[in-house]
Amino acid sequence: MISNRNRMLLALLASALMFTFIIGLAYSISTGFAGFWGGLPFTCIVIVVLSMASYDFWDECVRKKK
Numbered sequence: 654m655i656s657n658r659n660r661m662l663l664a665l666l667a668s669a670l671m672f673t674f675i676i677g678l679a680y681s682i683s684t685g686f687a688g689f690w691g692g693l694p695f696t697c698i699v700i701v702v703l704s705m706a707s708y709d710f711w712d713e714c715v716r717k718k719k
Contacts (some may be wrong), residue, residue, distance in 0.1 A: 661714040668710050675699055 655663070679699045683692030 657714075664710055664714045668706060671706060672703060675703060 676699070679692065679696050682695050683689055685692075687695075
């Protein structure tokens with residue numbers, strides 16, 4: 654079993670890498686050929702996905718369970 658501290662550090666590292674990749678992808682789409690309005694739907698999807706990932710991190714690692 655992984656200790657709570659190690660699980661939190663690993664989840665934080667994985668979340669940071671995912672956030673960096675997805676935000677960079679959204680930035681490159683919005684500033685590239687698609688332009689702002691072409692990248693807007695993808696940016697909205699990114700916001701929803703990152704909020705779900707943040708909630709899952711909080712739910713699994715930060716929140717105290719009974």
